[in-house]
Amino acid sequence: MPKEIVIGTRDSQLAMWQARWVLNQLERRYPGQPFVLRGMKTKGDHVLDVALAKIGDKGLFTKELEIALDRGEIDLAVHSMKDLPTRLPEGLAIGAFCRREYPGDVLISRRGLTLEQLPSGARVGTSSLRRTAQLLHFRPDLHMFAIRGNLTTRLKKLEELNLDALVLAYAGVHRLGMDHRIxxxxxxxxxxxxxxxxxxxxxIRAGDEYIQRMLAPLDDPASRAAITAERAMMKKLEGGCQVPIGALGRVENGRLFLEGVVASLDGRQLIRERICASPHRAEEAGAMLAERLLVLGAGEILKTARQEFGIHE
Ligand SMILES: NCc1[nH]cc(CCC(=O)O)c1CC(=O)O
Incomplete structure (x- = not known):
């Protein structure tokens, strides 16, 4: 019998859903090969009362898994791609970029109002500086509240903190079967x-060709090109989850379109730019877009944002 392959992930609701999805995809393709799931706690799961931006630690949700991967205790680590730092530890690699869901954010409001319809001064909960900055740019009157926790916790806080709305990633809400709340x-x-x-x-472990080959059917080339470009942009800007940076790549008709944004925390300054390139030049496109953003003043905005949050790198 072949050796059991161990799939590691965080033990949060969403991470477990994602890891089970990967497990099902692999079991379907490799009948006879045993797979097991292993849920693990990460630092990001222990420190729940501090805003993510203030913890300011790259790899908050990934480090424990990476250590287990490196030691051979697990064979693959399933992450939300957005939690994966742009610089991976030596000896590790991304084995698959799974096909992307609708990439955007959604509003969950208590009275069914859209972002445009929310009353002046409405109270909106999100944990992300990126969302805070862009939403304040669009609606400077909003009051943004930092909230953290899993989807269930956040939905509870919508009521408890008397918020008007939450902003969340579509993908997470959808995977946990909460589309009806959008x-x-x-x-x-x-x-x-x-x-x-x-x-x-x-x-995965870089050079683990057995696992790499096994994951090949789960890799989506368009998602890989788009996200590789986004990650290259982020890397050049030296962002992490603690900075107000957004990006979206898309492959259409064989071309890669990449957009990026950098904004001040209060939303007053916002720089948004786009670039078009060959999908085979995803990394160069990302770096080039970052250069353009920097020329337009992104460096100053990011420096101020980092100072406001007291992050020392
Ligand atoms: N910040 C935590 C996190 N990491 C990934 C997702 C959603 C799933 C995804 O983007 O793939 C979420 C929740 C959210 O931001 O609402």
Whole structure:
């Protein structure tokens, strides 16, 4: 009998759903090969009372899994692609960029109102600086509240904190079967998603050709090109989950279109640019877009944002 392959992930609701999805995809394709799931806690799961941006640690949701991967305790680590830092530890690699869901954010409002319809001064909950900055740019009157926790916790906070609305990634809400709670898909022209949002990333040991070959059918080349470009942009801007940066790549008619945004936390300054390239030049496209954003003043905006959050890298 072949050796059991161990799939590691965080033990959150969403991470377990994603890992089970990967497990099902693999079991379907490789009958006779045993797979097991292993849920693990990460630092990001322990520190629940601090805004993510303030913890300011790259790999918050990934480090424990990466150590287990490196030690051979697990054979693949299933992540939300957007939680995966742009620089991976030595010896690890992305084995598959799974086909992306709709990448954008959604509004879940208590009274069924869209972003445009929310009353002046409405209270909106999100944990992300990227969403805060872009939404304030669109609606400077909104009051943004930092909330964290899994989907169930956040939905509870919508009531408990008397908020008017929450902003969440469509992909997470959809995977957990909560589509009926969605009031509106926030237009991508208003709010660009986080780098990698909507895609499941599978991390492996670099050079583990057996696992790499096994994952090949789960890799989606269009998602890979789009997200590779987004990650290259982020890397050049030296962002993490703690900075107000958004990006979205898309492959259409054989061309890669990449958009990026950098905004100040209060939404007053916002720089948004786009670039078009060959999907085979995804990394160059990302780096080039970052250069353009920097020329337009992104460096200053990011420097200020980092200072406001007291992040020392
Ligand atoms: N920030 C945590 C996180 N990481 C990935 C998702 C959603 C799933 C995805 O983007 O693939 C979420 C929840 C959210 O931002 O609403």
């Amino acid at each position: 009031t509106q898909r926030i237009p991508l022209s208003t709010c660009l998603p986080a780098v990698g949002q909507g895609s499941i990333g599978i991390e």
